[in-house]
């Protein structure tokens with residue numbers, strides 16, 4: 001199946017490709033019900049033209065978009081928030097209480113990303129990050145709900161990937177928008193055995209116990225499907241839950257071995273071990289991509305996961 005920038009996935013939900021770095025890396029979702037719309041995730045500032053194009057194609061007026069809902073404030077999820085709020089006059093930003101101040105004053109988020117990527121690459125990937133008027137921000141506490149047409153959206157505090165992360169249960173699809181809490185499953189790695197899922201342990205707030213608890217909390221809601229930001233809808237989440245929990249435990253085993261390495265080699269050791277471990281799992285899952293293709297799909301995540309584990313490991317030893 002050819003890759004599509006937009007895909008109608010049923011239940012009044014359209015998956016939109018953010019266009020960040022490569023197709024199929026980061027998604028966002030348009031929800032429609034009885035003439036009211038919401039966006040879950042925004043992609044980056046550079047994703048805004050694609051979003052506006054879809055609204056136009058669907059004959060949706062900008063005033064019909066009631067909510068902009070990033071799952072957390074990492075820039076692949078929330079980078080487009082400020083720019084979108086400028087062009088969506090009736091939208092309210094619904095955000096985790098620990099993320100709200102970074103949307104109102106994004107200077108820290110911007111500086112953090114620039115420090116990692118450098119100014120030129122920052123501009124290429126993220127474009128810009130624009131502040132949101134605090135009057136238009138609503139903080140969603142655990143268990144809060146909003147109505148969108150015939151849907152009820154319920155917010156769940158889900159730390160583990162980041163402390164400023166919530167997930168959103170949607171009554172109409174019996175699905176959950178999981179951000180990065182329920183891992184990553186790139187369509188390119190799916191096989192006859194189903195999606196190939198891996199956890200994401202990005203710096204700097206990865207917390208394995210919190211992440212496992214959050215994953216279990218999501219499954220306790222008995223969802224039929226999950227909408228992953230990276231990438232797309234997956235169904236039958238229970239075996240995926242088991243896979244994620246097993247991998248998080250295996251990651252901690254790798255961390256134990258990393259502690260035996262010289263301090264200046266621990267991070268590179270973690271990245272190499274995670275890569276070997278994950279590629280073997282992909283093969284066992286029936287994935288037949290060449291090694292170089294696996295590297296191009298997963299390499300960046302292996303690096304981020306290794307860096308996140310290193311940060312967590314240091315926080316454990318003080």
Ligand SMILES: [Zn+2]
Pocket residue numbers: 074076077179180229230
């Ligand atoms: Zn992400």
